[in-house]
Amino acid sequence: MGLVLDFSVVLDRWQALLDGATLTLQLAIIAVVCGATIGVFGAIGRRGGNVLVERLCGAYVEAIRNTPLLVQIFLVYFGLSSLGLQFSAFTVAAVALTINVGAYTTEIMRAGFDSIHKGQIEAAEGLGLSKAQIYWHVIIWPGIERVYPALTSQFVLLMLASSVTSQISAEELTAVANYIQSETYRSFETYIVVALIYVALSFIMRFGFWLLGLALFPRRRRLGTPL
Amino acid sequence: MNAHVNPPAAPPNAPVVALRNVHKSFGSLKVLDGVSFSVGRGEVTVLIGRSGSGKSTALRCIDRFETIDGGEIEVCGRRVDDAGLDVRALRQDVGIVFQSYNLFPHLTIEENITLAPHAVKKVPKAEARALAAKVLAQVGLEEKLHAYPEQLSGGQQQRAAIARSLAMQPKVMLFDEVTSALDPELTGEVLKVIEALAADGMTMVLVTHEMSFARGIADQVVFMHKGKVHEAGPAGILSSPSTPELAQFVGTGF
Ligand SMILES: Nc1ncnc2c1ncn2[C@@H]1O[C@H](COP(=O)(O)OP(=O)(O)O)[C@@H](O)[C@H]1O
Numbered sequence: 237m238g239l240v241l242d243f244s245v246v247l248d249r250w251q252a253l254l255d256g257a258t259l260t261l262q263l264a265i266i267a268v269v270c271g272a273t274i275g276v277f278g279a280i281g282r283r284g285g286n287v288l289v290e291r292l293c294g295a296y297v298e299a300i301r302n303t304p305l306l307v308q309i310f311l312v313y314f315g316l317s318s319l320g321l322q323f324s325a326f327t328v329a330a331v332a333l334t335i336n337v338g339a340y341t342t343e344i345m346r347a348g349f350d351s352i353h354k355g356q357i358e359a360a361e362g363l364g365l366s367k368a369q370i371y372w373h374v375i376i377w378p379g380i381e382r383v384y385p386a387l388t389s390q391f392v393l394l395m396l397a398s399s400v401t402s403q404i405s406a407e408e409l410t411a412v413a414n415y416i417q418s419e420t421y422r423s424f425e426t427y428i429v430v431a432l433i434y435v436a437l438s439f440i441m442r443f444g445f446w447l448l449g450l451a452l453f454p455r456r457r458r459l460g461t462p463l
Numbered sequence: 464m465n466a467h468v469n470p471p472a473a474p475p476n477a478p479v480v481a482l483r484n485v486h487k488s489f490g491s492l493k494v495l496d497g498v499s500f501s502v503g504r505g506e507v508t509v510l511i512g513r514s515g516s517g518k519s520t521a522l523r524c525i526d527r528f529e530t531i532d533g534g535e536i537e538v539c540g541r542r543v544d545d546a547g548l549d550v551r552a553l554r555q556d557v558g559i560v561f562q563s564y565n566l567f568p569h570l571t572i573e574e575n576i577t578l579a580p581h582a583v584k585k586v587p588k589a590e591a592r593a594l595a596a597k598v599l600a601q602v603g604l605e606e607k608l609h610a611y612p613e614q615l616s617g618g619q620q621q622r623a624a625i626a627r628s629l630a631m632q633p634k635v636m637l638f639d640e641v642t643s644a645l646d647p648e649l650t651g652e653v654l655k656v657i658e659a660l661a662a663d664g665m666t667m668v669l670v671t672h673e674m675s676f677a678r679g680i681a682d683q684v685v686f687m688h689k690g691k692v693h694e695a696g697p698a699g700i701l702s703s704p705s706t707p708e709l710a711q712f713v714g715t716g717f
């Protein structure tokens with residue numbers, strides 16, 4: 237039995253693949269930006285004083301970590317439509333992915349913020365900085381720097397996981413693949429190509445986060461040592 | 464309650480720091496048991512005593528890192544024991560330096576120093592940088608402006624931490640065993656900086672185990688023992704203690 241692979245019909249549809257890949261990246265970027273913002277506030281909420289806020293943030297994190305992403309997506313999808321709200325599949329996907337990555341980011345950022353030594357905070361208090369200033373200058377930035385590799389991994393994982401939004405027909409890369417393989421009957425070839433595109437997207441994201449890290453963490457850029 | 468009123472202009476020779484019958488417990492552990500002492504403007508008070516005698520706690524109470532259970536603390540005309548105290552205003556008047564320097568590792572020395580003047584006192588960036596250069600020169604580190612803390616030796620980091628405090632132009636400085644984490648050959652450079660501050664007329668309360676340094680710098684020595692001021696007086700009490708506990712303490716060096 238010889239294995240005959242024919243990529244031509246798949247590659248002929250490069251425009252569709254490119255559109256899908258672009259959409260996947262867009263989804264990932266939106267979810268990362270919004271999710272990282274949620275993560276900062278979620279982590280502050282989980283750490284800071286108010287029992288009700290702590291519980292709420294904790295419940296959010298646990299709810300997301302203990303349910304499948306696909307189910308979360310359906311919940312957002314059907315939840316919104318049962319409220320009579322009609323959004324595009326892209327919007328629903330972006331919202332669901334944001335909620336998902338926000339929870340994981342909350343946990344990672346919390347670990348980062350918790351790693352800031354009490355002495356750092358006392359030094360800042362001793363200088364008269366306000367709570368918000370201490371968070372911003374002494375906890376958030378160095379805290380994020382400490383967990384930046386973990387955040388990067390989580391965000392790349394999110395980009396890959398966005399493939400399940402094909403289930404609600406967001407027209408990202410996997411949805412495009414599904415439709416190409418049903419048109420061409422070249423399933424194996426299609427998913428080989430798509431897998432390679434995902435690998436490329438992962439590299440692009442890692443490279444992007446590496447560049448962003450250089451911009452955000454000048455000490456790291458100059459000394460090259462972990463914080 | 465006059466918590467939010469500016470502190471009244473203190474009489475010119477009022478103490479900068481005064482503790483009156485201060486009590487403080489951690490759970491059932493009584494750490495300060497009626498501590499009183501006061502520090503006049505430009506004076507240097509050295510707290511000595513065995514480990515666990517409550518020196519750090521006393522210092523931390525002055526800067527409201529701990530709240531006290533009884534007694535009074537007055538700093539720069541403010542009642543520190545007042546529940547409505549403006550803690551941030553107090554901390555602009557008080558500089559505190561800890562044993563572990565606690566420089567912010569992700570910031571350059573200059574950024575470490577300009578952070579608080581800019582964020583707290585709204586000193587413009589350029590002015591704050593000039594201030595940083597000035598205080599760094601004061602501690603002999605002018606060439607380390609753009610270095611990161613990890614690139615400095617322990618002694619240099621501690622001097623930078625002192626400079627960071629000085630940049631807030633405090634009215635009183637608190638030092639808690641600032642040389643205890645340093646190798647012996649590095650303690651001298653830090654002690655010299657503190658001596659220069661004293662010579663400049665800075666009001667200070669410091670905890671130290673360096674007895675010859677204490678003897679040289681102290682206007683007042685406060686010997687703490689079991690949470691109480693066991694003996695206090697001019698630096699001379701280190702040479703001629705009147706209680707056996709202090710005699711034993713200076714005899715052993717600890
Ligand atoms: N935050 C705290 N919680 C509980 N116990 C403490 C705390 N801080 C200090 N102590 C205890 O109080 C006592 C006095 O401590 P400290 O003031 O640090 O003494 P010193 O600085 O003279 O060595 C010690 O027994 C110490 O363990």
Ligand SMILES: [Mg+2]
Nearest residue numbers: 518519520640
């Ligand atoms: Mg101590």
